[in-house]
Amino acid sequence: MSSPSPAPVGGRHGSVSEQRVRVIVAMSGGVDSSLAAALLVEKNLEVVGVTMHLAGDSSRCCSLEDADDARRVAEELGIRFYVANYTEEFRREVIDVFADEYLAGRTPIPCVACNKRFKFDYLMERAGIFGAMGVATGHYARVRQNERTGAFELRRPRDLQKDQTYFLFQLDQAQLARTYFPLGELTKEEVRERARNLGLKTADKPESQEICFVPGGDYAEVVEKMRPEAASRVGEIVDTRGSVLGRHSGVHRFTVGQRHGLGLNANRRLYVISLDADARRVVVGSESELAAEGAEIFDVNWIEGPAPERPVRARVQVRHRHPGAGATLYPLPGRAVHVEFDEPVRAVSPGQAAVFYDPATGNDDRGERVLGGGWIRG
Amino acid sequence: MRGFRPEGCARIDAGGGAAARETDSLDPRRDGGYGRQPLRSFSGGLPDDPPGGPKGRPLPRPGNLFAEMRIYLDHNATTPLRPEVLVAMTETLGNAYGNPSSGHAEGAHAKALVEAARADVARCLGADPSWVYFTAGASEANNALLMGLVSGGGGRLVTSTVEHPSVVEPAARLEKAGMPVTRVPVNADGLLDPEAVFEAAGSDAVLVSLVWANNETGVVQPMETIAAGLRARGIPLHVDATQAVGKWPVDLGAVGADYLSCSAHKLNGPKGSGCLVAREGSPFYPLIAGGPQERRMRGGTENVAGIVGFGRACALAADELPERMASYASLRDRLWEGLCSELGPLRRNGCAENVLPNTLNVQFPGMPGEVLLQALDLEGVAVSAGAACHSGSISPSHVLTAMGLSPEEARSSLRLSLGHGVDVEQVDRAVALFHELVLRIRRAESG
Numbered sequence: 001m002s003s004p005s006p007a008p009v010g011g012r013h014g015s016v017s018e019q020r021v022r023v024i025v026a027m028s029g030g031v032d033s034s035l036a037a038a039l040l041v042e043k044n045l046e047v048v049g050v051t052m053h054l055a056g057d058s059s060r061c062c063s064l065e066d067a068d069d070a071r072r073v074a075e076e077l078g079i080r081f082y083v084a085n086y087t088e089e090f091r092r093e094v095i096d097v098f099a100d101e102y103l104a105g106r107t108p109i110p111c112v113a114c115n116k117r118f119k120f121d122y123l124m125e126r127a128g129i130f131g132a133m134g135v136a137t138g139h140y141a142r143v144r145q146n147e148r149t150g151a152f153e154l155r156r157p158r159d160l161q162k163d164q165t166y167f168l169f170q171l172d173q174a175q176l177a178r179t180y181f182p183l184g185e186l187t188k189e190e191v192r193e194r195a196r197n198l199g200l201k202t203a204d205k206p207e208s209q210e211i212c213f214v215p216g217g218d219y220a221e222v223v224e225k226m227r228p229e230a231a232s233r234v235g236e237i238v239d240t241r242g243s244v245l246g247r248h249s250g251v252h253r254f255t256v257g258q259r260h261g262l263g264l265n266a267n268r269r270l271y272v273i274s275l276d277a278d279a280r281r282v283v284v285g286s287e288s289e290l291a292a293e294g295a296e297i298f299d300v301n302w303i304e305g306p307a308p309e310r311p312v313r314a315r316v317q318v319r320h321r322h323p324g325a326g327a328t329l330y331p332l333p334g335r336a337v338h339v340e341f342d343e344p345v346r347a348v349s350p351g352q353a354a355v356f357y358d359p360a361t362g363n364d365d366r367g368e369r370v371l372g373g374g375w376i377r378g
Numbered sequence: 379m380r381g382f383r384p385e386g387c388a389r390i391d392a393g394g395g396a397a398a399r400e401t402d403s404l405d406p407r408r409d410g411g412y413g414r415q416p417l418r419s420f421s422g423g424l425p426d427d428p429p430g431g432p433k434g435r436p437l438p439r440p441g442n443l444f445a446e447m448r449i450y451l452d453h454n455a456t457t458p459l460r461p462e463v464l465v466a467m468t469e470t471l472g473n474a475y476g477n478p479s480s481g482h483a484e485g486a487h488a489k490a491l492v493e494a495a496r497a498d499v500a501r502c503l504g505a506d507p508s509w510v511y512f513t514a515g516a517s518e519a520n521n522a523l524l525m526g527l528v529s530g531g532g533g534r535l536v537t538s539t540v541e542h543p544s545v546v547e548p549a550a551r552l553e554k555a556g557m558p559v560t561r562v563p564v565n566a567d568g569l570l571d572p573e574a575v576f577e578a579a580g581s582d583a584v585l586v587s588l589v590w591a592n593n594e595t596g597v598v599q600p601m602e603t604i605a606a607g608l609r610a611r612g613i614p615l616h617v618d619a620t621q622a623v624g625k626w627p628v629d630l631g632a633v634g635a636d637y638l639s640c641s642a643h644k645l646n647g648p649k650g651s652g653c654l655v656a657r658e659g660s661p662f663y664p665l666i667a668g669g670p671q672e673r674r675m676r677g678g679t680e681n682v683a684g685i686v687g688f689g690r691a692c693a694l695a696a697d698e699l700p701e702r703m704a705s706y707a708s709l710r711d712r713l714w715e716g717l718c719s720e721l722g723p724l725r726r727n728g729c730a731e732n733v734l735p736n737t738l739n740v741q742f743p744g745m746p747g748e749v750l751l752q753a754l755d756l757e758g759v760a761v762s763a764g765a766a767c768h769s770g771s772i773s774p775s776h777v778l779t780a781m782g783l784s785p786e787e788a789r790s791s792l793r794l795s796l797g798h799g800v801d802v803e804q805v806d807r808a809v810a811l812f813h814e815l816v817l818r819i820r821r822a823e824s825g
Contacts, residue, residue: 131753
């Protein structure tokens with residue numbers, strides 16, 4: 001993946017045919033990636049649709065029907081289409097990790113690893129083998145090359161409602177240089193309308209919001225299926241002073257910030273403040289105890305190059321739907337960052353990602369350009 | 379494929395009409411693809427489409443399949459129709475619309491066509507025409523014979539570990555229904571030991587069902603020896619000769635098998651047409667009951683055009699077999715030597731001596747067959763890698779794992795199968811493309 005230039009076809013044996021620029025589109029069978037493919041076809045690129053077969057057949061997003069939808073759209077567009085089987089890698093690198101994270105008392109976000117490893121690392125590799133110059137996806141995000149520095153910047157999309165940059169903070173320069181987000185300048189409504197105008201079969205297909213391998217949204221069930229021992233790890237629910245308030249049936253059933261489903265009879269609102277997997281303890285407290293003044297972030301990826309040498313101002317987003325909070329980032333050795341929030345932030349959950357945006361960019365104070373991001377330490 | 383493009387495809391495409399053209403702004407090939415192909419009518423004698431194009435949903439477009447230079451190396455999956463077969467079938471479809479069971483002249487004509495085809499098929503297989511029962515292909519023939527054993531009242535079935543799914547699955551169903559099934563293993567070369575077959579058959583097997591030439595490796599079993607031994611023991615033998623016919627001498631008169639199945643589309647005939655051959659005195663139970671057709675052994679009005687095409691394909695195969703075998707073998711050897719000299723030492727799956735002249739199953743260590751197949755397809759070369767599941771992703775071949783290959787080795791194997799239309803130039807070009815792709819894969823992996 002080092003060389004950004006497309007591999008010439010034919011090589012010393014001569015060119016195979018007069019070739020248009022070839023590009024791979026990750027097609028999930030939804031409207032977004034369908035339109036992304038259509039827009040590239042309109043640009044007269046040679047588009048190759050690829051559906052990644054990731055989770056087993058029972059899951060929602062990678063189900064057979066979705067692969068069939070993607071195939072049908074590819075037929076409508078007159079492009080080549082393939083299914084790429086990564087079920088073993090997905091189990092190993094995403095599902096297993098997901099279960100282990102819950103067992104460790106964290107709240108994992110598998111979509112980040114999935115995006116980075118599968119939609120980018122693996123598809124980029126296949127793009128190289130296919131002689132394609134890059135990978136396009138239906139993500140709502142933008143890539144812009146800075147004319148002055150030459151760096152590839154990852155930016156929020158025009159449609160901030162659909163912003164998916166939170167899931168993409170692990171991309172690096174080599175990947176961004178060969179990544180296309182054809183939907184970055186469109187709103188979801190515009191995407192549907194254009195898909196309808198093109199007669200794409202998936203134009204009105206409902207959105208998938210869930211994690212693809214957790215069909216009903218029941219995380220605990222998935223974790224217990226993968227790690228049967230989880231169900232027997234019962235423990236205590238305690239308050240922040242250590243008083244026992246009740247019992248629970250496994251820390252994997254809880255998330256920091258959670259209020260419902262604690263099974264406690266308390267006269268005040270209680271929230272999960274922290275999870276101690278080793279002691280099998282769920283710690284609860286009042287909303288004020290949920291607030292964090294800062295956080296340690298590890299495994300930080302700085303998108304445009306090395307870590308800054310001095311503290312930088314940033315807008316920090318600690319969940320997908322989080323509007324972001326003003327903060328100062330203090331780079332630490334070993335790819336870590338200490339985040340100091342301007343005001344305490346509620347429910348900063350270990351296992352989730354913290355993504356840093358440059359507050360000086362964009363039309364509002366949320367910041368548009370992604371500086372980087374990492375994982376919230378427990 | 380090159381040099382022969384079924385005219386019907388261009389015709390159907392042009393007839394896609396308004397619906398197809400509306401989306402042309404999206405079509406990356408709008409000024410370069412099939413649109414430039416001359417649009418000739420199918421046989422010259424068919425009426426034009428009604429104004430506004432034909433009724434009904436337009437057929438899927440073939441993309442640029444017919445415009446680009448394709449190298450089709452997947453003749454064990456299916457084969458292109460020979461033009462002679464297409465002509466015979468088109469004439470039948472256009473003219474011989476009678477029902478062979480009818481008592482009038484139209485019926486008699488259709489009946490005569492079916493019987494002429496039966497004679498051609500029988501000659502090709504070294505069988506008597508009265509032994510041939512037309513079916514919708516070899517899968518039906520295999521099912522008819524095996525599933526019929528349910529009604530036969532017990533006994534034991536013997537088969538092997540490298541059978542086609544149309545034998546594997548009926549055998550599994552019979553087992554579920556209570557019939558004992560013995561599956562004889564093959565050695566690392568993919569070959570059966572006749573003694574092991576005899577031992578498995580014992581004295582009580584009701585049927586031994588074995589594939590003659592394997593679809594994936596092309597390995598040809600010592601069927602003469604197996605048949606003679608079983609005959610001496612009085613145990614009936616069924617050979618699935620689907621891959622053998624047209625590429626290997628098949629003479630049921632000389633090989634003492636009781637039953638044989640085969641399919642037209644593996645020898646440049648049409649899909650959906652094949653036969654079960656049952657010697658006189660070798661019973662089977664009709665899978666499809668319902669009429670006097672095929673001496674009451676296969677109900678349903680005959681697929682007359684399909685049968686005519688099958689007959690034509692068999693006649694060509696019988697006449698051309700020695701030249702075909704020699705030409706396929708020399709191309710196959712050229713391909714194998716080319717791959718070895720470009721890519722370094724490779725491992726070939728299956729016995730290299732007792733093998734169909736057209737088939738090469740090769741391991742490309744460390745390279746997933748799925749990726750190779752797709753990358754080759756993009757460059758115009760059609761090959762096969764294992765068995766595709768419904769979603770289109772590929773699982774390792776049970777035939778290769780039965781020969782002792784690890785799942786990884788099986789996954790990194792490709793089947794290249796030659797046939798009519800493949801020439802030296804295409805083979806050399808395929809070798810060059812393999813070389814290029816393997817370099818790309820190594821680069822991508824080290825990158």
